[in-house]
Amino acid sequence: MTIDWQAFTLYAATAALVGGFMIGLAAVWLAWTNGRIAGISGILGHLVELLVQQKREAFGWRIAFLLGLIGAPVLWTLVAALPASVQQTGSLGLVIGGLLVGVGTRYANGCTSGHGICGLSRFSLRSFVAVCSFMGSAVITVYVLRHLLGVTL
């Protein structure tokens, strides 16, 4: 394995670390103020549940949180141009990928934020198992698609 020094520059490493601090801070802030886990798939999933099952649960904080998240890039552009976001798949890949992420995170009760940041921060063994499972399957998927099959969807 070789390190991609063109992508992993000092600037990129610093931005990654500071960005990581902010992500942790946001998760801690939501827990301190609302007593809730900042898990994106759980928050979205509960809103869907509300529509499908008519379960009456608190959704005000969920809407506020999602609006903040969706509004973040808009706020960013008030100060600076957004950094490059290079897409890796066409419509087919996005549809298949989105469906798998939707179903999978609901069965797993969490994604990169809920299990990855919040769960591991709370030293949850359950979240550790989840993170190993999705990290492992993501690495294998990339390897199979890009190196064995040589396709992008």
Added chain:
Amino acid sequence: MNRGLQWAAAALAGIVLGLGLILSGMANPAKVIGFLDIDGPWDPSLGLVMGGGLVVGSIGFAVLKKQNKTLLGEPLNLPASRKIDLRLILGSILFGIGWGITGICPGPGLVLLGAGIPEGLIYIVSLLAGMTLYSVIEKVRHRI
């Protein structure tokens, strides 16, 4: 009164999370794939994102555990499940496959949507369809 404060705090959490995702490179699928692709030239950046998040997170959650209530004095509503079962593992594997195909997980998907990137819209609509599928399957299963 408390509720309004809570909602404002939740919105702020969403904003800080979104800005963090943009700054860190998580909202750039090429960067995410560069981390997941261990056979190509490897970009360790996302390990630093995770590490940074966990340093702040583990301190913050440890303090919270001690206080055992929110800053507004209300009870916590944190997940208590410790169950490690097939549902958790298979669900996570499915999520990982979708993440590996697109390089987008749910939070960055919403950021891309907010940035007006068409791929973000297709991804989030599909994600919501997948979540609806889950809810419908579970609803039917409980009736049988």
